[in-house]
Structures are given as structure tokens and as C-alpha cells.
Amino acid sequence: MENPYAPIPAVLDEVVDETPTIKTFVLSPKQPVEFQAGQFVQITVPGLGEAPFTPSSSPYEKGFLEVTVLRTGRVTDAMHELKPGATLGVRGPFGKGYPLDQCEGKEVLVVGGGVGLAPLRSLIYALLGQLDRVKRVAIKYGAREPDELLYRSFHGEWGGQEKVDIDTTVDVARNGWAGKVGVVTTLMDDMDIDVSNSLCISCGPAVMLKFVTLKALEVGYQPEQIYLSMNRRMSCGMGLCGRCNVGPYYLCKDGPDMCFAKIKDFPGVFS
Ligand SMILES: Cc1cc2nc3c(=O)[nH]c(=O)nc-3n(C[C@H](O)[C@H](O)[C@H](O)COP(=O)(O)OP(=O)(O)OC[C@H]3O[C@@H](n4cnc5c(N)ncnc54)[C@H](O)[C@@H]3O)c2cc1C
Structure with a gap:
């Protein structure tokens, strides 16, 4: 990652209606975004903001990236209104993958x-x-x-x-x-x-x-x-902003998938 704050432009190739509240967005980033299963990316809706999502596509798939998104607020509402051909931004991947x-x-x-x-x-x-x-x-x-x-x-x-x-x-x-x-x-x-x-x-x-x-x-x-x-509120994705701590762990950097043994004694694990 050259500048971790700079999103890579990604063209929205397809939008799949999964359920009344969930859509899958098939993206072609201008540069390959390779990830391990469980790592997450920040998706930018230009002019509005960004939100974290864990890709739902196969980590073996190098040509495109899919995120499956529940409509829940500002960024996700805007994503649900997008049509193929739109350009989004992708930062990442961040965090560790599944074990x-x-x-x-x-x-x-x-x-x-x-x-x-x-x-x-x-x-x-x-x-x-x-x-x-x-x-x-x-x-x-x-x-x-x-x-x-x-x-x-x-x-x-x-x-x-x-x-x-x-x-x-x-x-x-x-x-x-x-x-x-x-x-x-x-x-x-x-x-x-x-x-x-x-x-x-x-x-x-x-x-x-x-x-x-x-x-x-x-x-x-x-x-x-x-x-x-532990898919809770995250901002920088790099363990700098301190919005996602549980005990000594930065969920964005040490997670988001955390072994329960590591976090069980700290407050706020399930809130
Ligand atoms: C590592 C990670 C991976 C994620 N992967 C996915 C994914 O694959 N698919 C998906 O649909 N969502 C995923 N999320 C949750 C997603 O990031 C939030 O739904 C999104 O940030 C909401 O942004 P918004 O601007 O649309 O909503 P906002 O306007 O910010 O908030 C709208 C409402 O959603 C609540 N909210 C915001 N963020 C979260 C959250 N993280 N968990 C629960 N409630 C929240 C707020 O409290 C508020 O009630 C993931 C989150 C993290 C941290």
C-alpha cells in the first residue's frame, strides 16, 4: 500500500439484489486489491464518506472484489442507490484474516x-x-x-x-x-x-x-x-485513531476476528 489513506478507484460492475435490505457490489479496482479471508477494506462513496466492509468474494479471486452490504445509514444508503458504472474508492486490506x-x-x-x-x-x-x-x-x-x-x-x-x-x-x-x-x-x-x-x-x-x-x-x-x-465502529483501519479498542487490542489491526480467549476479560466485548 503506497499511501494507506488514498483510496484506489474501483468501478462498480454489478449490483446483486440479495435480500430486501442487502445488496452485493461487484467492484473492479484499478489496482488489484488482494486480501486474506477476514481482512476488511474501507469503501469510499465519493463526496460522502467511507465505511468498513469485509469482502464477501473469494480471496483466490484476483480480478474483482465483492462486498455485501446491509442498508443501515448514510454510506450504505448511498451505496444501495448506486448503479453499475459508478466509481467508488477502496482502501486496504486491513487487519488480520481468519485463522x-x-x-x-x-x-x-x-x-x-x-x-x-x-x-x-x-x-x-x-x-x-x-x-x-x-x-x-x-x-x-x-x-x-x-x-x-x-x-x-x-x-x-x-x-x-x-x-x-x-x-x-x-x-x-x-x-x-x-x-x-x-x-x-x-x-x-x-x-x-x-x-x-x-x-x-x-x-x-x-x-x-x-x-x-x-x-x-x-x-x-x-x-x-x-x-x-468484531465488526464494530472503525475509522482509520490502522490502529491509530483508537475508536475500536477492546482492552489493549485495536480490533482494526489485531482483528477484526479475535480469539475469545484474548478478549474475554475486557469490558465491552459484546456491546
Ligand atoms: C471490519 C468490519 C467489517 C464489516 N463488514 C460488513 C459487511 O461485510 N457487510 C455489512 O453490511 N456491514 C459490514 N460492517 C458494518 C458496516 O461497516 C456498517 O454497517 C457501516 O459502517 C454503516 O455505515 P453507514 O454510514 O451506512 O451508517 P451510519 O450512518 O454510520 O450508522 C447507521 C446505523 O448503523 C449503526 N452502525 C454503524 N456501524 C455499525 C457497525 N459496525 N455495526 C453495527 N451497527 C453499526 C449505527 O449505530 C447507526 O444506528 C463491517 C464493519 C466492520 C468494522
Whole structure:
């Protein structure tokens, strides 16, 4: 990165309507932006500002970059109004990636809630690209309602791979939903997972991360085996501005994916 504050121009090639509130933006940066699954970028909407997003595309894909964005405020509202051909800015990547090296030989439990499946999709792609190195990938995913389930068209493809299974649930059943109903932690009851040889990696709203962590501990995971995507307010992305600290850690630099053992004793982990 030459000047880490200077965004690289990126042309918006495609906008994919994922759910009523979530869109995926397919970007072609003018210079390649290579990232590890779990690292994040700052996306600039010219004249408005920037916001952090973890790419949802495969880290093996060098030609384009995808971010999947929930409409929630100023920057994300503006992004949702964009049409292909617009130019955005990309800074990064920042932070550390998911602990892929630690997944070696393990059963990887991936737990996502809502738009939290977006960052996890880059992890899923990374794991699918090295399935020979893991024992299993078990994906548990929950959304508020069936229409808000992200990447539904990919679920069958992922779950159809040897060693990969996906289980989904919704908080409220609508529109003829015949699947499971309940919060995502209900999918962690009665799991046939060898917890002693497993990592639990989770991304979603803070309240969900709290209950996923409590459930993971209840079923026998040790704090060292739990990783949480701490996707909270960040600004500089480089550990300078101090907006994202938990204890001595800068989530933008030391995370955003943090081992629970490292942060569990500090205030504000789940707020
Ligand atoms: C490392 C990282 C990765 C992220 N990856 C993704 C992603 O892949 N997809 C995605 O949709 N979002 C992601 N986010 C969250 C995203 O950055 C925020 O939704 C965005 O910054 C909101 O900007 P805004 O200007 O649209 O909203 P604002 O106008 O700033 O705020 C609107 C509302 O959203 C709340 N808000 C703002 N930021 C966050 C946040 N980080 N978490 C929860 N609530 C927030 C505010 O409190 C307010 O209620 C990520 C955040 C981080 C730090």
C-alpha cells in the first residue's frame, strides 16, 4: 500500500439484489486489491464518506472484489442507490484474516447471523479451496425471516460438497417457509461435532455473538477455540485513531476476528 489513506478507484460492475435490505457490489479496482479471508477494506462513496466492509468474494479471486452490504445509514444508503458504472474508492486490506492455519485437520464450525454471512463467505470460499486440509466444515446460519436469508442460491452448492454441511433457520417463518424456526444458537444444540478437535468461527450482530459464545462454551468449546468477528465502529483501519479498542487490542489491526480467549476479560466485548 503506497499511501494507506488514498483510496484506489474501483468501478462498480454489478449490483446483486440479495435480500430486501442487502445488496452485493461487484467492484473492479484499478489496482488489484488482494486480501486474506477476514481482512476488511474501507469503501469510499465519493463526496460522502467511507465505511468498513469485509469482502464477501473469494480471496483466490484476483480480478474483482465483492462486498455485501446491509442498508443501515448514510454510506450504505448511498451505496444501495448506486448503479453499475459508478466509481467508488477502496482502501486496504486491513487487519488480520481468519485463522485458516488453525483450521488444519479440524472440524470448522462456522456460525453466521444475518449479513454476518457476508464476511464468512470469504472464509467459506477459502475453506472450499483447501478442503483436503480440514476435516469438516459445518455452517450454521440464521436470519430474521426467509426473505433475509443471504446467498440462498449458494447453500445447496456449498452443502453438496463432501465434508461440508449447512443448516439454516429463521426467527420468524413466512412465505411458506418449511425449514427450521428459531435463533441460530438452536442449530448448535445436539451437534454431531467433535468439539475437542474443532474451531468455532462466528460473525453477526453483537448480541448474537454473545449467545453463540455462551452456547459454544456450554457445548464444550474452550475460549481458545472460539473466534468472533468484531465488526464494530472503525475509522482509520490502522490502529491509530483508537475508536475500536477492546482492552489493549485495536480490533482494526489485531482483528477484526479475535480469539475469545484474548478478549474475554475486557469490558465491552459484546456491546
Ligand atoms: C471490519 C468490519 C467489517 C464489516 N463488514 C460488513 C459487511 O461485510 N457487510 C455489512 O453490511 N456491514 C459490514 N460492517 C458494518 C458496516 O461497516 C456498517 O454497517 C457501516 O459502517 C454503516 O455505515 P453507514 O454510514 O451506512 O451508517 P451510519 O450512518 O454510520 O450508522 C447507521 C446505523 O448503523 C449503526 N452502525 C454503524 N456501524 C455499525 C457497525 N459496525 N455495526 C453495527 N451497527 C453499526 C449505527 O449505530 C447507526 O444506528 C463491517 C464493519 C466492520 C468494522
